[in-house]
Amino acid sequence: MDRTKIILNESEMPRRWYNIMADLKTPPMPVLHPGTLDPIGPEDLVPIFPMALIEQEVAQDRFIDIPNEIVEAYRLWRPTPLIRAKRLERALETPARIYFKHEGVSPTGSHKPNTAVAQAFYNAKEGVKRLTTETGAGQWGSALSFACSLFDLDCMVYMVKVSYEQKPYRKIMMQTWDADVVASPSMHTNSGREVLKNQPKTSGSLGIAISEAVEDAVASDNAKYSLGSVLNHVLLHQTVIGLEAKDQMETAGDYPDVVIGCVGGGSNFSGIAFPYIRDKLAGRNLRAVAVEPTACPTLTRGVFAYDFGDTAKLTPLLPMFTLGHSFVPPAIHAGGLRYHGGSPLLCDLVRKRLVEARAYDQTDVFDAALVFTRTEGILPAPESAHAIRAAIDEATDAKNQGEERVILFCLSGHGHFDLSAYHAYLQGQLEDAEFPDEALHRALEKLKGVSN
């Protein structure tokens, strides 16, 4: 059947998340306590996460049941459509078949609620009253604000000051879901006050915002901290994307030759790709391509090392590709991809060559976004447009090779709050950020002595 949209019934939504740990022959290296350099244990995480999520972080079971309350919340927007990009295929005159999983249909406009809803549920169940988090561009803060409103939790969002000032609509959206949103650095925490004392005019950073959110949670009796990517339990929750996509691709009568996703911390890529990598581990021929910006080339140019997840060195040491925790990426428009490290689980798969990594300049990415918008009609988030760029390149390569390649990518979000970036592009004012070797060496220098 030659369908454009493949839509599952609510009753066909997955009832279990997939945990790739069960299928890895050798596990990723452990996360370390920065003081003792011993692997961290559950007790180290208790002050910041509820027990159910700590258990999922180290779980070895292949499948983990999705509680009914989460399934019911997912039903507000899931299952999401799988769309065959026929108009894009025609415009590219490619024999490739291109499919995308549209995660931009969620209430907040991205894949982030898949884990926000789960995290809010488990926290509420264990009696937590308030969640704290940081947000850069605002997608994650919006998702957690929405999720907290579903489970009657208070939500405190530390929003990087530059975004707070430049993206007032994201802030208003979060406030509509009743979240408290403050510009970070703020006067609410010691770490915020300390930064403001020394740099009163700072525009803030994700690193500082993480420090504030963690400090707030730890100092409060009834609050915990919530993270929107990187950790195993977040990737686990996102596998609902790939599990649905597999069923939908089967309905379409196709199986992908290549699965593509953009990477910030790794959650949407892993969400769509891990259920397919399970098949690859069992011998199936398939490529998985992770796409990042050249301005923040963690997987393609970073070193594999133990490093902190935040600038203020509050987190455990994570084994990952990193540009160094002090690295401040240039202010490209794909704010959600400006992270110095990446998920240890995903980095492990890149090291094992189960996942390929690729980087693009932002002007090439916006060129692809425009081709997509003018064929498929959807205005993609700048982050998601990285995956579109790779899908278009794969389709063009298939044409040159005369191959009927089947391409599946994750459209992780829409770009309705990113219009200033599109404005800059349309005015011809968008520039590629330089990323000189020298800057990389300087950031990596600061890594020395972190874990040895």
Ligand SMILES: Cc1ncc(COP(=O)(O)O)c(C=O)c1O
């Ligand atoms: C729309 C969108 N896509 C992708 C990302 C990257 O995050 P991750 O790699 O965890 O999917 C973000 C992060 O904020 C985002 O907002």
